[in-house]
Amino acid sequence: MIVKQLSIFLENKAGRLAEVASTLGEAGINMTAFSIAENTDFGILRLIVSDPEKAMAVLKENLFGVNLSNVLCLRCPNTPGALSKALEIIKKYDISIEYMYAFACGESANVIIRPDKLEECIRVFQEHKIELLAASDLYQL
DSSP: OEEEEEEEEEESSTTHHHHHHHHHHHTTOOEEEEEEEEOSSEEEEEEEESOHHHHHHHHHHTTOEEEEEEEEEEEEESSTTHHHHHHHHHHHTTOOEEEEEEEEETTEEEEEEEESSHHHHHHHHHHTTOEEOOHHHHHTO
């Protein structure tokens, strides 16, 4: 249920994102999903990749600041209101989301979430029959 996510700290300068994509591509690592948050000085690139441990090693070798963290990926129908149902469930258990990003794939939407209470969130989603993707399934998308 737990998915490994890379967080890469990038200076706000032309070409840094291209360097990450090139470095990973040359290492044979596929990017499944990503999100970029930025401010005036730097950005944080959050990535789900096909081989997180190898990606972390390759990026560190190339002097990128990178961390590995645990997130969840829930799958819900790609229809209006589907995500709100899952979010209402965890709201009742006082579970907050630090950040989230999503991508749709046909009739399904895959939502990466970083809850403040990871293990409790897994338990609650499982009890309420919310589909969580295994890391191996997500890395293959």
